[in-house]
Amino acid sequence: MTTSAPPRLLELAVQSLLSNEFLAIGALEELPAELFPPLFMAAYTRRCSKILKAMVQAWPFACLPLGGLMTDHQHHHETLQAALSGLDVLLSQEVRPRRWKLQVLDLRSNAHQDFWTVWSGTKIGVWSLMEIEAAHPIKKKPKVNGFEAHSVQPFAPVKVLVDLCLKQDRNDELLTSLMKRVRQKKDLLHLCCKKLRIFAMPIHNIKMILKMVQLDSIQDLEVNCTWKLSTFGNFAPYLGQMRNLRRLLLSHILTTPCSYPEKEEHYVNQFTSQFLSFHHLQELYLDSVSFLKGRLNKVLRCLKSSLETLSVTNCLLSELDLMHLSRCPNMSQLRDLSLCGVSLTDMNPEPLRVLLERAAATLEDLDLDECGITDSQFIAILPALGLCSQLTTFTFCGNSISMAVLQNLLLRTIGLSKLSHVLYPAPVESYDSNQGILHLGRLAQLHATLKQMLNDSGRQAVVWFSANPCPHCGDKTLYDPEPILCPCYMPL
Structure with a gap:
């Protein structure tokens, strides 16, 4: 027979307070700050609106991360209105309450998650009061002859984060x-x-x-x-x-x-x-x-x-635009560059080569999908690609590239130790020359060739091919090493 662990002293204290609403509200002025988070969580779960309203007014920390508790839409409205009503009372007072420290009501659901888990004891760790105050510092009252000045100070507005x-x-x-x-309290609530x-x-x-x-x-x-x-x-x-x-x-x-x-x-x-x-x-x-x-x-x-990410996708650009882009001083620290869907077919590849060279020391992700890049253009930018020492991901599907150029790409980038994710376009040789239909047998042979080249170089042999979109459904056939076919595919 198993017995459950007895409730902790903290849990007993919270249960005692919640069992008597008037007792709980009356005790807030003298309640240790450490008891506020577990009491607030319990009051929130039990929808004790009056206690929540009073706790907002007496909250002893700079930030109340209420959004971290708002996971059940069914009682968002009730509990939120209670918290906002408490804030209304707080802001309407002419004399600042003794324990008023609240500066921020954070309603973002993905912020300060550790605050509640640590205080509830469900996560190992210590969230000290010093850390909370450091995150949202309180301005101390000025001192006169060593004592805090009690002259009326203008209230700093409370921030509501959403x-x-x-x-x-x-x-x-x-x-x-x-x-x-x-609208009602514009100077007091931001x-x-x-x-x-x-x-x-x-x-x-x-x-x-x-x-x-x-x-x-x-x-x-x-x-x-x-x-x-x-x-x-x-x-x-x-x-x-x-x-x-x-x-x-x-x-x-x-x-x-x-x-x-x-x-x-x-x-x-x-x-x-x-x-x-x-x-x-x-x-x-x-x-x-x-x-x-x-x-x-x-x-x-x-x-x-300086930008870390530039994504210009599905836009019409001119060759002059690319030239300005390659010369822009704010592009030398790019980590992520995407020109997906920008037609480069009739453009001089020199500006793109210059841009890659300038960002070579920092570039990590490069997306040139559906750019209509030809063999000759790709060959022109290959030397610059080989300089991108931080490159981890490169995708350039939807371009008419031959198997010979893909092999050249492998040779040029074999020394890029961080390059682990490459999505290659299915080479032009894998399509039927008359009808443009993907030939899976040819694709398998070409796939095996590239994979063997990677094996011979001692690199992890992961090769993904992506075919052109199906003219009927728009889906793409992927290959690694078995085909993932679009629903319309009919074998030859």
Whole structure:
């Protein structure tokens, strides 16, 4: 017969407090700080709204990471409203409570996970009060003749941290509630957002929400909207206020035939000039942005920091754009470069070769899928590829490359010790020359040849081939070493 371990003294104390709501609330002023996290977790689980409301007002730490507990959507609203009501009471007081230390209410679900697991005893480790205060330092009161000054000091605003996803027809009770409170207490409550994602939503709704957000708190922005250039021009001034951006993704910004070309140019300049505010930008993703051709230099010359990631995908570029890119001083520390879906077929490969050479010391991931690169172009950039000593991943499917050039690639990159993931295009020899149908027997032979070359060099023999997309279903046949066929494939 097995017996369960007796409850710990801490658990007994929490149970005792929760059994009497008035006792729990009355004891908060004298409760040791170490008891607050386990008591808060228990009150949250049991939906003790009045206790939660009172605990927010007496919270003894600088940060309350409530988002780490919000895993069950069914009682988010009730418990969240209790916490926000406690914050309302706190901010409405003319005299600061004795134990008020709360500066940040963090509602992000993926932040401070260790805080609750350590305090609950489910994780081995020590989260000391000193560490918590170091993460969110408290400004000490000024001293007069060795004593703390008790003159009335203006309240520092409490920050509410959230990750926002703006999407049409999405019922977001949290955002609605927060906006109402920020509107009422604008000087005392700041809505901060580290990550912002924008999907299909009327631009006037987006602007209304952004007026409530501290825009300089945004570090990660994704705009996944099919916007006309004029709409994007209306959004651009808000973009410029996000001066602490680290990551920016723009997708499907469209141009439409315009009777006044100068207007189109005005909108482009309005967008590119915002980059002058981004002193910390590290990652830039531009996907299906239709106005880039001939204008990439407008973006590049406004960059204020060296990029670690540049992804320009499914965009039309000119040879002059590539030349500007290869000469841009902010590209010398690239770790991740993607030009997937950018047609390079008729372009001089020299700018791409120069770009790879300049980033050779840092480049780790390179994506040249669906670029229409030919044998002669690929041969021109092979020497630069061989210099990329940090390269770990290289993919260049969807290009018409012969088996001879792939063998040359292996010889050039055999010394790259970190290169472990390469996705090769199925060589042109593996297709039927008349109908362009993939011939699995030939592909198997070519696969075996490359694999043997790797074995002979003492490298791990992992070779992945990717065929052209199926004209019927769009899927690709993969080969390693057995084929993963698209549903439409018919053997010869």
